[in-house]
Amino acid sequence: MEKFAMKDLKNALDLENYIVNDLKTDEDIKLYLNANLKDYLEDGDFNSFCRALEIVIKAKDTVAGFAQKAGISRTHLYSIFKNEKEPKFSTVVKIFQELGYELEIA
Numbered sequence: 001m002e003k004f005a006m007k008d009l010k011n012a013l014d015l016e017n018y019i020v021n022d023l024k025t026d027e028d029i030k031l032y033l034n035a036n037l038k039d040y041l042e043d044g045d046f047n048s049f050c051r052a053l054e055i056v057i058k059a060k061d062t063v064a065g066f067a068q069k070a071g072i073s074r075t076h077l078y079s080i081f082k083n084e085k086e087p088k089f090s091t092v093v094k095i096f097q098e099l100g101y102e103l104e105i106a
Contacts, residue, residue, distance in 0.1 A: 019055050019059075023059035024059075026100070029060070030101075032052065032055075033052065033053075033101070036052035037049065047083040050080055050081055050087075051081060053080075053081070053095060056099060060099065063077055063078065066098060070095060071094065072091060072094055
């Protein structure tokens with residue numbers, strides 16, 4: 001059973017690396033975030049949406065570099081990505097702003 005779990009972890013990491021490497025343009029990232037936001041609005045899985053944010057951040061920068069630029073501690077970002085803490089709305093806004101996006105009601 002443990003081997004199976006390790007295989008699943010490796011497959012998940014391989015998939016994450018594939019997605020990170022596939023998000024090459026701002027348009028790719030925008031489409032990926034929009035798809036994940038739509039999924040969140042449909043299924044309410046905020047943890048999955050936070051993982052998508054982590055993947056986008058890794059596609060653009062390192063988590064540490066991004067955190068420094070956004071004015072958010074690296075450990076706080078990781079605790080959000082691991083579903084240990086739910087971010088304040090202001091933190092989500094900072095993340096989107098640092099990624100170059102605005103939140104607007106359409």
